[in-house]
Amino acid sequence: MSAGVVVLGAGQAGFQLAASLREGGYADPITLVGEEAEPPYQRPPLSKVFLKGGDGPESLSFRPPSFFERHGIALRLATRAMRIDREAARVLTEPGGWLSYDRLVLATGARNRPLALPGAALENVVALRGAEDGLALRAALARSRRVVIIGGGFLGLEVASSARAVGAEVTVIEAGERLMGRAVSPAVSRHFLEYHRSRGVVVELGQTISAILGEARAEGVTTTEDRDIPADLIVVAVGVVPNTELAEAAGLAVDRGIIVDHALRTSHPRIHAIGDCARFPSAHGGGLTRLESVQNAVDQARCAAADILGKPQPYEAVPWFWSDQGERLQIAGLTADAEETVTQGGPEAFSVYCFRNGVLIGAESVNRPADHVKARRMLAGGERPQRAAFAS
Ligand SMILES: Cc1cc2nc3c(=O)[nH]c(=O)nc-3n(C[C@H](O)[C@H](O)[C@H](O)COP(=O)(O)OP(=O)(O)OC[C@H]3O[C@@H](n4cnc5c(N)ncnc54)[C@H](O)[C@@H]3O)c2cc1C
Missing domain, CATH: 3.30.390.30 (FAD/NAD-linked reductase, C-terminal dimerisation domain)
Structure with missing residues (x-):
C-alpha cells in the first residue's frame, strides 16, 4: 500500500487539503501533523468575536473529532515535524519518530514577527496567532484598563476594536503614515482612522516604539517621539514571518516563502506547499506572491489536492479577504x-x-x-x- 499523503501543519490549509483529498476519492492514508494540541480550527474569530465572548476553543473547530475518524484522516496533534528526508521520502516527527510519505504537503503557516526590544518577553507583552494566545489575551483584557497595540494593520485594528468593545482604553501605534498602509488605498485608511478615533481609540501614526517600560511587568512604552504611554497590556501585531525552515533545511527553493509553481509544487515534484507559507506565481498581478488569508489557504489546498489526485489545474483563484473592525x-x-x-x-x-x-x-x-x-x-x-x- 502507498504511504499516502503526509501534511505538515494542521491549520486552515492542512485541514482543507485532507478534506478535499477525501472528497475527491483519495483512498490511501492521510496523516495530518500539527504542533498545536487542538484539532484544526479557524483563526479569524480569535481577534474578533472570540475576544469579546466566553466561548472555548472548541467553538473554533472546523469539524468534530468524529469527522477525522469517519474520513480516515489520522491526526497527529501536539506533534512537531523536525526534519524532511527527501531521499527516503520520510519526515521526522517529535514525538512519533519517522513517518513515510508518498506525497508531502507543507502547510506550516506563519508565525508572529517578534519585537526586537528589551522587555518584549515580559508577561503582559503578548501577540495573537493561535487559540492559546486568544485565551490568554481575552483573560489579560479582562484585567487590563489601558491597552497599547503596536501595529495598525488588520490584526492590530481588529484587536483594538474588540478591546474597545470590552471597555479598554486603547492606543494604536503605527509606524506608517496611514493604517493598513501596505494593503489598502488611502481612502480606506482614512475611513478606518476616523472610525476608530470616533470610537475613542487613540491612533498614533508615523511612530514606532523605542522602549518597553517596566521591569517585572511592562508598564508602558516609549515612542520614537520620546513620549511615554502607560499601559497594563501591550499587544504586538507587527506582521508575520512564514515558517519555511523545514523546507529550507530540506533543500527546497525558499525566498520569503516556499517557492511553488502554478500547481503549488515546490522545487521537488513530490512536495507541495500551500497557504501562508507558500510564495506562488499570482495570476492576478504582483509576480511571486505570498498571501495571508483564509481564501488563499482554502483555494490552494483544493488546487494541490486536485494535483495529487491527478487532475492538475493552475492556481488562478481570485484573491479576497475580509476584516471586521466593527x-x-x-x-x-x-x-x-x-x-x-x-x-x-x-x-x-x-x-x-x-x-x-x-x-x-x-x-x-x-x-x-x-x-x-x-x-x-x-x-x-x-x-x-x-x-x-x-x-x-
Ligand atoms: C487572529 C487572526 C485573525 C485572522 N483574521 C483573518 C480574516 O479576518 N480574514 C482572513 O482571510 N484571514 C484571516 N487570518 C489569516 C488566516 O487565518 C490565515 O491566512 C490562515 O490560517 C492560513 O492558513 P495556513 O494553514 O496556511 O496556516 P495556519 O492556519 O497558521 O496553520 C499552520 C499550522 O502549522 C503548524 N506548524 C508550523 N510548523 C509546524 C511543524 N514544524 N510541525 C507541525 N506543525 C507545524 C502551526 O502550528 C499551525 O497550526 C487571521 C489570522 C489570525 C492569526
Whole structure:
C-alpha cells in the first residue's frame, strides 16, 4: 500500500487539503501533523468575536473529532515535524519518530514577527496567532484598563476594536503614515482612522516604539517621539514571518516563502506547499506572491489536492479577504499596486475600485457586501472591466 499523503501543519490549509483529498476519492492514508494540541480550527474569530465572548476553543473547530475518524484522516496533534528526508521520502516527527510519505504537503503557516526590544518577553507583552494566545489575551483584557497595540494593520485594528468593545482604553501605534498602509488605498485608511478615533481609540501614526517600560511587568512604552504611554497590556501585531525552515533545511527553493509553481509544487515534484507559507506565481498581478488569508489557504489546498489526485489545474483563484473592525472591510483582488482609484457610494458605505493600466485589478468595499461579490465575479471573468466603465 502507498504511504499516502503526509501534511505538515494542521491549520486552515492542512485541514482543507485532507478534506478535499477525501472528497475527491483519495483512498490511501492521510496523516495530518500539527504542533498545536487542538484539532484544526479557524483563526479569524480569535481577534474578533472570540475576544469579546466566553466561548472555548472548541467553538473554533472546523469539524468534530468524529469527522477525522469517519474520513480516515489520522491526526497527529501536539506533534512537531523536525526534519524532511527527501531521499527516503520520510519526515521526522517529535514525538512519533519517522513517518513515510508518498506525497508531502507543507502547510506550516506563519508565525508572529517578534519585537526586537528589551522587555518584549515580559508577561503582559503578548501577540495573537493561535487559540492559546486568544485565551490568554481575552483573560489579560479582562484585567487590563489601558491597552497599547503596536501595529495598525488588520490584526492590530481588529484587536483594538474588540478591546474597545470590552471597555479598554486603547492606543494604536503605527509606524506608517496611514493604517493598513501596505494593503489598502488611502481612502480606506482614512475611513478606518476616523472610525476608530470616533470610537475613542487613540491612533498614533508615523511612530514606532523605542522602549518597553517596566521591569517585572511592562508598564508602558516609549515612542520614537520620546513620549511615554502607560499601559497594563501591550499587544504586538507587527506582521508575520512564514515558517519555511523545514523546507529550507530540506533543500527546497525558499525566498520569503516556499517557492511553488502554478500547481503549488515546490522545487521537488513530490512536495507541495500551500497557504501562508507558500510564495506562488499570482495570476492576478504582483509576480511571486505570498498571501495571508483564509481564501488563499482554502483555494490552494483544493488546487494541490486536485494535483495529487491527478487532475492538475493552475492556481488562478481570485484573491479576497475580509476584516471586521466593527465596520466590515472586504477586498477583492490585489489592490496594493493600483495607479488609479474610483470611489462609489457615501461616507458610511462605499467601494474603492482600483485600476492598473486602465484595467480593474481589485475593489475595497466598506459595508457594501454586494459590491464585493460583484467585484469578485468581474475579476474572475475573462474580460477585465476597463476604467471607462466606472463613473467617478
Ligand atoms: C487572529 C487572526 C485573525 C485572522 N483574521 C483573518 C480574516 O479576518 N480574514 C482572513 O482571510 N484571514 C484571516 N487570518 C489569516 C488566516 O487565518 C490565515 O491566512 C490562515 O490560517 C492560513 O492558513 P495556513 O494553514 O496556511 O496556516 P495556519 O492556519 O497558521 O496553520 C499552520 C499550522 O502549522 C503548524 N506548524 C508550523 N510548523 C509546524 C511543524 N514544524 N510541525 C507541525 N506543525 C507545524 C502551526 O502550528 C499551525 O497550526 C487571521 C489570522 C489570525 C492569526
